Amino acid sequence: MPLLGNAIASAYAIASNWLRLRSARERWLILLTCSTVLIWMLWAGVFSPLGAWRDGMEREAAQWERRLQWIETKPRTQTQSRLRPGVLTASIGNCGLKLLRVNQEGTAILVTLQDQSFACVLEWLFTIEREHGIAVEQLRLQAGSRPGSVSGTLRFSE
Numbered sequence: 573m574p575l576l577g578n579a580i581a582s583a584y585a586i587a588s589n590w591l592r593l594r595s596a597r598e599r600w601l602i603l604l605t606c607s608t609v610l611i612w613m614l615w616a617g618v619f620s621p622l623g624a625w626r627d628g629m630e631r632e633a634a635q636w637e638r639r640l641q642w643i644e645t646k647p648r649t650q651t652q653s654r655l656r657p658g659v660l661t662a663s664i665g666n667c668g669l670k671l672l673r674v675n676q677e678g679t680a681i682l683v684t685l686q687d688q689s690f691a692c693v694l695e696w697l698f699t700i701e702r703e704h705g706i707a708v709e710q711l712r713l714q715a716g717s718r719p720g721s722v723s724g725t726l727r728f729s730e
Contacts, residue, residue, distance in 0.1 A: 660674060661674060664696060670688065671685060672684040672685060680709070680729035681727070682727055683725065685713075685726070686716070687717055687718055687721045687722075688721060688722060690722045708726050708727070709728060710726070710727035711724070711726050712724045712725050712726075
């Protein structure tokens with residue numbers, strides 16, 4: 573470590589001797605040049621890269637904003653729809669509900685029930701609305717052949 577200190581001290585002595593030999597006007601020019609070089613090094617090494625990084629982040633944020641706006645405004649397609657026959661049949665639950673027929677008509681789905689427990693039908697309707705956001709649009713039920721049972725059709729659409 574003392575070797576490095578000696579090297580710095582001797583470099584400082586050489587530079588100060590060299591600077592003392594210059595005229596006052598040359599010393600001002602050297603000081604102005606060194607200041608200009610130092611300011612340029614700060615700008616080129618610190619401020620310019622920071623500005624470029626900030627501009628890149630602003631561009632990326634604008635791209636994400638455009639993507640989000642596109643997702644929010646694009647029309648929903650059938651593949652994105654939550655309403656699919658598989659969702660309805662998979663959500664029947666544990667009460668032993670049996671769907672007689674499931675037909676898709678355009679964007680709507682018709683479900684036919686026969687002699688099913690009314691309590692199970694209501695539980696199923698509440699469950700698919702709560703878990704999948706699918707609500708029944710039209711409901712036509714009549715009393716079934718057994719007490720507490722119903723038969724009929726349900727129409728689901730988005």
